[in-house]
Amino acid sequence: MTRRISFLIFSSVAVLAIFAFVWLWNRYPNASLPEKVYKVGILVRGSGYEVAVDSYKRKMTELGYREGENISYDIRFVSAREELPRAVEEFLAEGTDLIHTYSTPATQAAYEITKTMPVPTPVVFGSVGDPLIAGVVRDFQHPGTNVTGVTSLSTELTARRLELLYEMNPSAKRIAMPHTAPENGDIAATRSVEIAEETARRLGMKLILLPVRAKEDNAAVAQRIMRQDADGMIVGGDSLVWGDIDMYIAQAIREKIPFAAFDLNQVQKGALLGFGPDIAISGEQSAVITHQILRGRSPAEIPVEVPRKLLLVINQATARAIGIVFPDAFLQKADVVIE
């Protein structure tokens, strides 16, 4: 009898305990469900973006996305424009959750393919000269599409680069500007030319435009930039020209022409100076936007960001090579001085 009572007590409590456990499990489900493994496709066209990609991945890790555990990256460096759509389609075929792009053509390719999907895959750009002109967003504050990101201001900053050449040497009047030929349809490049022309007019400079139609034209165009014809050189937000920037840098040094380029990478390669975004910071900004999207926000509602940091970079070695001495005031404004 006693053993029966003990068994009854124990059985009753055990049944109640199981019931309690099941009820609690259903009533208060565990918030930490198994983590999803995200797939991010990174599409880069042009050079100098490795720093940005590294910075992007580093920031993503900081935000809790551990490569190999809950996130994987498929990074493609593509030079030919016509290869961009195929890369995007391959991303989508692999079930990519988000596409991260660098350069206007890469972003446009991603947008054109994803916008037709029933549920468009989000696209976050880390460097686009002017997303409005590129047609990938409708508004900076409310993009309204499946695309958002960090603009590089490469188009707008064309004016600033021209101003820097003027500040450095007000007597410089003739400025060479290689650019993608308008018929190629690079809107950012075309807009850069417009801004450069406006600024040149304002500063009393003369712009020498050198159209580039294809990649193989760069060599010839570069060769045509001579000291006797130009007091300086600038580039706009132009991925075709940037793709062979080394040629233009080499030519500028050879001809002792001050060359105002875009970013730290180009100045490191030998351009006299550069003014553009700190793309490492831009990469971090892109990562934050990616995080917000993966957490459920719609790209259409995430404002396009301007780069949080702009860098004025100067190359003293190039200055010495071409016989330039930077004024002190100019040196004080520099964020990075390459010796």
Next chain:
Amino acid sequence: MVHVPMFSLPSGARANMKTAIHWLLPLILTGLGLFLVNLIWLYPALRNIRESASILALEISHRVETTIAADLTATLNDVQAAADDIASEPDRSSLILERLLRRHASLARVVRVERGGRELMRVSRPTAESMGESASAYTARPIFYAALQGVSSFDDVEISPERGPHTLLVTPIFRGGKAEEVLFVDVDLTGLTHAVREIPDLTGHMYIVDRNGVQVGHPDIAEVIKRQNFIKRPIVRKVILDGIVADGLAPEDEYVNEQGTRVFAVGFPIPIAGLGLIFEQPRSRALAGERQMMFFAAAAIALGLAFLSIILRSNIRLTRLNASMRELLTDLDNAGKMLVRRDLELTRANVRLEELDQIKSEFVSIAAHQLRTPLTGIRWSYQAILEEGQGNLQPEQRKLLESGLSTTLRMVDLVNDLLSVARIEEGKFGILLKKQALTPLLARFADLFSQRAREKGVAFLSEIARDPSIPDVAFDEEKLGIVFDNLLDNALKYTEPGGRITLRASREGDHVAIEIIDTGVGIPPGQMHRIFTKFFRADNALRLHTSGTGLGLYVVKNIVEKHGGTVEVESHEGKGTTFRMTLPVA
């Protein structure tokens, strides 16, 4: 093949382990069950406490967040309105900007900058420090380009020891659908410090972080100057990066702050300026009710366990008791059955014994009666021959005849004794009590035996009390005569010549005590307990080859007890015996 057990304990240890398992295992398992069962009410109760704390904290925070957001929104709206006014009436720019400054005490200065970065106009408060900035100061700022894209926004918050937290608000001035100019507005954010101070008197405090996680608002401005970055706190990331409200219910909303205190926190994003408001309270205060609930639950579980322990212990005790009882009952049952069997056997044996006894008594009675008559005849014959042939008998003939007579008399005594015993056992030994003087009877027997004693060479003393004299006793003279006869005969029989026999009678209270004391062979101590049984004769008596049936003392005891008296014996082997009987006074 020898089988070796993998694990073996001594039997004592095994028993202990078995007891421990029997005790502890249900206790532990039920304790676990009690814990889970208690979770049914405990978990929701704890959640409710947390939710209540969350609601209160969110309410307080939301009020402050709304105030700050409304302030900043109002500022932004007025700045945008001023930009629109300037776009329409560029000549009145100065007035418009001055009016703007008057309306908003937090605005230190407003600068109108053209697209190329050139400053077109500046309006400052008299107390505002000079910015002394060139065009590059504006074109170097990314926010300038955002404005050129048509976006009004707040720049990152800057903190200086002199000014505290401040930021730039930029807005485009549109002309022809294009942003041609930008208004730079220097906004003083020390108002944030005032905003987070104004909370009810609760423990804890609020603080504000910017989009980089840097603390830009705190009740103590000195904390702001430190420029501490809290981006590593999950709640800050949730508010700033994810842009969602942290309600304090998620595990990551709790953290240990810079003072080392574990805090319960809620947070609101302030999207307009990319800020976040966090309200943290010491967890022990915010969720004080949790501790009480946990304590209550622990008490409930402890009580449950204690109650269960008592039940288990009682159960175990009862189990053991039951087992013992069962064993006892089994033993009793077996003993009972055995007793019943024995009882049956004894009953059967008793019945047989009674039957045998009855048969024996009947046989004795019949035999005695049948023997008595011829023996009486033989006795008379011997006596007649001896009396009538006095002169004619030879000495040897006389001797033979006397021997025959003596033998006959002994047989007659035996038969009489047997008859007496038979009658006693049949219950037919009647006692006729009559109140009379005892002394004459005693005297008669004293005379008789004193003569016989003298003949044997044994002294006989008679000590019959006279003063006071022996009172009357109710007795059967014939039966009491048998008693005195048996006792005196035994005394004489077992006393050697030169010994002494004493007959003593006196009154003792309401009894008369009669003692017959001899200095004879005595009775062996190991046989004293059988002295009054039938056919008993002591070993020393048998060695003396004296005559006797062994029935005399049995008859004596019976007769005395039927008179309401008692008979006792005291004897020392080799020294003598004392028979003491008492009779009640009539």
